[in-house]
Amino acid sequence: MDIVQDAITWLNDPLNWTGPDGVLSLAAAHVRVTLLAVLLAAVVAMPAGVWLGHRRRGGTLGVVVANTTRALPTLALLTLFASAGLFGNTATVLACAVFAVPPLLTNTVTGVGGVDRDVVDAARGLGMSGARRLWSVELPLSVPLVAAGVRTAVVQVLATVPLAALVGGRSLGSIVVTGFGTQRYGQVLAGGVLVAALCLVAEGLLALAQRAVSPRGLQPAPARSSRRPTPVAATADSGSD
Template identity: 40%
Template sequence: MNLFVEGFAWILDPANWSGPGSIPERLGQHLAVSATVLLIAMVIALPVGALIGHTGRGREAAVMVSGGLRALPTLGVLTLFGLWIGIGLTAPILALVILAIPPLLAGAYAGFESVDRRTVDAARAMGMRELQIVGGVELPLGLPILVGGIRSASVQIIATATLAAYLADEGLGRYIFQGLKTRDYAEMLGGSILVIALALVVDGCFALVQRIVVPAGVRATRTRELRSRPARSRAATG
């Protein structure tokens, strides 16, 4: 229990909030690395997932690839890239992109597949082209699930981006590695608490976005369905 007190005391120490290597600086580095990784992974995974979800082709291959990438140990991949590329941020970014692709890919094709095929057929019957169906029908209806994939990937990236300090002096992971090396457990625990807090904040923000992007028509339909459900009798309730 004293260690947690010391960890929070380290976070609240004004000396750790100014100067080189301060908490705001490390926090900005951590967010920059995480955002870069997320953007690169989104550019790779989301179009592929959307194509799979729209056409229904290649789903088995996507599941196999996603499962294979999930099984890779991030620290091992990071070490291999570090030996190949060298010290710096390139190796951690590549390793984290591999980590982020599976949830993004799964969220994309699951979101597009969740759209009722009768709705898609009706859009085609109205004369909409395939790109119009993707952008005007499937994407808005499947966006909550797609955002859920981005949410899962972002939390995983933030939690694992601490490994960036393994090859580069960047991010909140520096406090963990430095505290472990010098046996400064207050610094190590303080860095861990900051990473956990950041992951929870980002997860909460994406959870809010996930609720906001639900189309108004879908939200209204759900409300009407809930209101139209018959009330259970007292006998059944008892």
């Protein structure tokens, strides 16, 4: 309980929130590294996923190859980059980009390749070229799955970026690493809570964004109440004849 109390005390100290090493500055750096890593992964994974999904051939092999990168621990990649002279946020962006490729590629291939063949054939029957079918039919219908892949990648990278502190980078992980170094375990817990809170906020915002960009016909229907209306009993006129 002392650690919990120390964490609450640390979080309630305004001095820990301001300045170049404060929570707000480190959170901004954390988000910036995440966005750069996901953007770099998207530049590589999403065009490849669209191409494989549109061709409907080779997608499974591409996804399997991409998923093999999950066997590479991000910390091991950071160590390799550090041994090659890459430190700080640069190494973190590269390592987390590798980590973000599988969900982006998998969901893009599944989303584009999973469009109903009857819909694609109907577009072909209307005289649409392959490129027009892709941009006008397949991509719009694949938006929910592609957006889900982006959402997964962002949250995973947000949870991984704290490792940047181990190679000289700036993120909320710096709070955790400093706490371990000074044996202030309340600070360690506070840093973990901040990372978890950031992931939860991002998850919620991206869920709303995913719903907003999905075509209305593909959005889940709102739940209807199962309660039946109570019949209104008719009152008989009791007037005398």
